[in-house]
Amino acid sequence: MTAERFAQDAQPLFDALLRRARGLTKTNADAEDLVQDTLLHAYMGYHTFREGTDFKAWLFRILYNRWVSTFRAKQRRPAEVPVDDVTEGELAGSAARLSTAARSAEAEALTRLPDGELRSAMAALPEDFRTALFYAEVQGHTYAETATILNIPRGTVMSRVSRGRQRLRIALADTAFAPTAQIA
DSSP states (O other), X not given: OHHHHHHHHHGGGHHHHHHHHHHHHSSHHHHHHHXXXXXXXXXXXXXXXXXXXXXXXXXXHHHHHHHHHHHHHHHHSOOOOOGGGOOHHHHHHHHHHGGGTTSOHHXXXXXXXXXXXXXXXXXXXXXXXXXXXXXXXXSOOOHHHHHHHHTSOHHHHHHHHHHHHHHHHHHTTTSTTSOOOOOO
């Protein structure tokens, strides 16, 4: 009876779930996998669903949570490269980077910025501004993607990026990174 009821409740939402999953994953194959994973987890937890609450919202929350879990797991997983494709030079280069392996991606990106003044200015920003700027500017994520990654509203991301840029402009005003005034 539970399986029939779950199928009856979930079936009308398949297309909407798939559209949302495509928006999150950006590929059809990953979206289909995400929907399948979502439905499996929803079915396993269907006994916890409270009658009278919004089934659609419950299912979409599971979809989002499964996407976040998968996204985080992929970030933690090391890149897979066939051994035959690795050269001795690449092995030597990766050995030289082992000391930075425990650092965050943000810290690694800051150390690779071309100039010490720029690095210092970024490092001096409050963590919230620096993190939002990192994902939006350094990593190139959209505001919506950054909001999803940081689990904050899109407007908050926009505000933090704007304020972070403004603070960088002030901090770098007397350096080579300062924008030059155009003479009319």
